[in-house]
Amino acid sequence: MDKNIVLIGFMGSGKSKIAAEIGKRLQRDVVVTDQLAEAREGMAIHEIFKSKGEKYFRTLESAIIKEVSLRRGIIIDCGGGIICTKENLPQLKVNGIVFYLQATPEVIYERIKHETHRPLLQGPDPFGCIKALYQQRLPLYSQADHIIDANDASIEAPVVEILKKI
Numbered sequence: 001m002d003k004n005i006v007l008i009g010f011m012g013s014g015k016s017k018i019a020a021e022i023g024k025r026l027q028r029d030v031v032v033t034d035q036l037a038e039a040r041e042g043m044a045i046h047e048i049f050k051s052k053g054e055k056y057f058r059t060l061e062s063a064i065i066k067e068v069s070l071r072r073g074i075i076i077d078c079g080g081g082i083i084c085t086k087e088n089l090p091q092l093k094v095n096g097i098v099f100y101l102q103a104t105p106e107v108i109y110e111r112i113k114h115e116t117h118r119p120l121l122q123g124p125d126p127f128g129c130i131k132a133l134y135q136q137r138l139p140l141y142s143q144a145d146h147i148i149d150a151n152d153a154s155i156e157a158p159v160v161e162i163l164k165k166i
């Protein structure tokens with residue numbers, strides 16, 4: 001199996017934990033697109049948004065997707081907004097199987113309500129923002145090859161389901 005395993009989904013859907021666990025079980029490299037963006041810019045994601053803007057971040061994110069999607073046999077943990085740039089998903093599918101980790105806005109809000117590092121959710125109404133973004137993005141996330149239920153607090157079921165499908 002030299003296809004990449006690509007995880008997409010909303011902030012707080014559990015991508016990072018699930019990617020790390022799959023990487024451990026399959027002994028494969030895990031690439032985190034947000035970490036690459038931070039390393040390249042030498043600053044945290046929220047600082048990139050603040051000093052250079054979202055458009056700049058999306059361009060950087062797409063360049064990273066182009067590079068990592070050329071690799072083989074790795075796990076790719078994508079930032080929640082990768083589906084916002086239309087080239088990204090087809091590019092990731094060239095050599096990867098894409099899994100959308102689906103969690104409801106309510107579950108997402110409960111998971112991330114005390115976090116402060118996500119620039120898009122720092123306004124006065126984070127739950128309203130999650131619901132609006134979720135509605136907007138759902139049709140895009142749904143273009144993944146597989147949709148995986150990630151509502152449970154435990155990552156075991158989604159990990160096993162993904163491993164069965166590859």
Ligand code: S3P
Binds near residue numbers: 010012079080081118
């Ligand atoms: C974003 C999700 C974040 C990060 C940035 C934008 C989004 O990644 O890329 O804050 O637009 O949904 P996570 O999904 O890993 O939090």
